[in-house]
Amino acid sequence: MSDERWILHVDMDAFYAAIEQRDHPAYRGKPLMVGSPPDRRGIIATCSYEARKFGVHSAMPSRTAGKLCPHGIFVPPDMKKYSSESKLIMAILGDFTPQLEPISVDEAFLDVSSVRNLLGDAVNIARRIKERIHRERNLTASIGVAPNKFLAKLASDLEKPDGLTVITDENKLAILAPLSVGKLWGVGEVTRQRLESHGLKTIGDIRKAGVPSLRSLLGNQAEHLHQLSLGNDAREVETESNAKSIGSENTFDVDTADEKTLRKTLLEQADEIASELRSENTAARTITLKLRYSDFTTITRRITLDSPTQDDVTIYDRALALFHAEKTGDKKIRLIGISTSGFAPPASQLDLFDTSSEKKQRLAKAVDTIRAKHGTKSIGRTVE
Numbered sequence: 001m002s003d004e005r006w007i008l009h010v011d012m013d014a015f016y017a018a019i020e021q022r023d024h025p026a027y028r029g030k031p032l033m034v035g036s037p038p039d040r041r042g043i044i045a046t047c048s049y050e051a052r053k054f055g056v057h058s059a060m061p062s063r064t065a066g067k068l069c070p071h072g073i074f075v076p077p078d079m080k081k082y083s084s085e086s087k088l089i090m091a092i093l094g095d096f097t098p099q100l101e102p103i104s105v106d107e108a109f110l111d112v113s114s115v116r117n118l119l120g121d122a123v124n125i126a127r128r129i130k131e132r133i134h135r136e137r138n139l140t141a142s143i144g145v146a147p148n149k150f151l152a153k154l155a156s157d158l159e160k161p162d163g164l165t166v167i168t169d170e171n172k173l174a175i176l177a178p179l180s181v182g183k184l185w186g187v188g189e190v191t192r193q194r195l196e197s198h199g200l201k202t203i204g205d206i207r208k209a210g211v212p213s214l215r216s217l218l219g220n221q222a223e224h225l226h227q228l229s230l231g232n233d234a235r236e237v238e239t240e241s242n243a244k245s246i247g248s249e250n251t252f253d254v255d256t257a258d259e260k261t262l263r264k265t266l267l268e269q270a271d272e273i274a275s276e277l278r279s280e281n282t283a284a285r286t287i288t289l290k291l292r293y294s295d296f297t298t299i300t301r302r303i304t305l306d307s308p309t310q311d312d313v314t315i316y317d318r319a320l321a322l323f324h325a326e327k328t329g330d331k332k333i334r335l336i337g338i339s340t341s342g343f344a345p346p347a348s349q350l351d352l353f354d355t356s357s358e359k360k361q362r363l364a365k366a367v368d369t370i371r372a373k374h375g376t377k378s379i380g381r382t383v384e
């Protein structure tokens, strides 16, 4: 067995416009805009490749599109039709692996490592997916094949439409080097301009700059973006059964630095999250605390546990420890929240029926501690 990871990013080509062209022969081969009409406020959702030649692109104001492409056809979107088409496409993808993460109506990641772990096999799956989408739905998709999500998404965009692009560990640096820094996940327009004004125009520039010098420009994003510039990305394909996160957060009516209030809020959130985890029959390994201060500065701090939990006291304790580590003191807090992620099955059945004194004692002690601090009312669920 190899531990190679192969991720596919499937992206339908000009999805809404392609559906309309498929269903209306009169639109084929013509510049087609799906969105608001050109004489009204509003934008183009998607346009056909024929329209792109005129410089029209998605999210462009319809009036601008009308000027660039005065003879184009404008049709209103039919979201119901696109959404049922999307379900059919996702069902085709689901035939290849359950490791499927739809990220929008026309895009999804697939982790095919467990199905096949050789590059040839991953490419073969991509080819078969394209064939089935074409044969059964009469639409085209572009697919990127790569060792991780970032590279797979990048790859699917390189040879649109109807592309199949492979990025490997061997060619990734060469492919990344000349691309704009804007292609890095998490680099929006503002960050891109800031980087460019410091001479960092390409992903290769970011790689060569190194983390220490990036830190002054990017803060705590530096490490992450530098890893992306090396073509590294550890993010997993998130299937529905390991949904992104379960969390809870509250914004206070009046910003507060009162520790008692903050603790009480965390406790309620931990309780709510734990009961949701239990009802989903899952447990979380990562606990994240989010704080937003009065000046809207927002921080998140996380901790990864040795074993996944669905226990409110554990979630509360860890979130509180993260909070204390921040030493917020008199700084007023506007929002506080906990989220949990990194889902795994809850501890074994054995553990569920574990009546061993150690666990009980630990729980009881934690309950008592919280009771002492907050009174019995705040504890409900734990003492059942």
Ligand SMILES: [Mg+2]
Pocket: 011, 012, 013, 014, 015, 106, 107
């Ligand atoms: Mg698309």
